[in-house]
Amino acid sequence: MNVVCTSPREILTMAEGIGFDHTEPMNEAVATVTNSQSALPALPLDEAVRQLEGLLTGETDLVANAANTSAFLSSILPDLNWVGFYFLHYDELVLGPFQGQPACVRIPVGRGGCGTCVESGVTQRVDDVHAFPGHIACDVRSRSELVVPVRRGGEVVAVLDIDSPSPARFSADDQAYVEALVAQFTRCQYGGG
Numbered sequence: 787m788n789v790v791c792t793s794p795r796e797i798l799t800m801a802e803g804i805g806f807d808h809t810e811p812m813n814e815a816v817a818t819v820t821n822s823q824s825a826l827p828a829l830p831l832d833e834a835v836r837q838l839e840g841l842l843t844g845e846t847d848l849v850a851n852a853a854n855t856s857a858f859l860s861s862i863l864p865d866l867n868w869v870g871f872y873f874l875h876y877d878e879l880v881l882g883p884f885q886g887q888p889a890c891v892r893i894p895v896g897r898g899g900c901g902t903c904v905e906s907g908v909t910q911r912v913d914d915v916h917a918f919p920g921h922i923a924c925d926v927r928s929r930s931e932l933v934v935p936v937r938r939g940g941e942v943v944a945v946l947d948i949d950s951p952s953p954a955r956f957s958a959d960d961q962a963y964v965e966a967l968v969a970q971f972t973r974c975q976y977g978g979g
């Protein structure tokens with residue numbers, strides 16, 4: 787399948803083709819999943835990496851590519867209520883393209899899951915956001931969170947934040963899956979990171 791998408795309609799068609807109904811807003815469609823088997827990604831990792839490359843190749847605009855990456859992730863990862871980017875501007879993170887409800891615009895480095903990810907340079911996999919020091923609740927339904935650093939030339943320049951309404955939604959395998967997709971985003975956007 788040729789996945790170099792140039793229109794929102796093509797992206798929606800691709801999402802529908804892999805089993806997600808995006809005719810309703812994401813937050814209306816989301817349901818808490820208690821069986822971890824049903825939270826598996828809709829695509830195997832190699833196929834997801836290939837499709838993301840198809841979405842991003844040939845476009846250099848950061849906002850456009852971050853927007854399509856957020857939409858793609860929301861279409862293949864079940865049981866989410868928010869997925870998107872925050873970009874580092876000096877000593878704070880500023881909201882970038884996302885899928886989900888309106889969110890906090892600025893997050894200081896060191897605050898919450900996102901700020902801690904930047905400060906430490908390490909992915910934050912949070913099973914219970916209410917137990918995480920300084921957690922910033924943009925969407926009250928968020929129960930667990932995965933925050934992956936995005937690097938350019940070795941420096942953290944952004945984070946990808948994914949929230950779920952289910953506690954402990956993200957496994958170590960989910961972390962590796964999302965980190966591989968962030969690495970692909972980095973390669974396509976920055977030419978190797």
Ligand code: SME
Binds near residue numbers: 897920921922923931
């Ligand atoms: N929960 C995040 C803030 C971002 S929103 O959830 C979209 C944090 O604690 O950093």
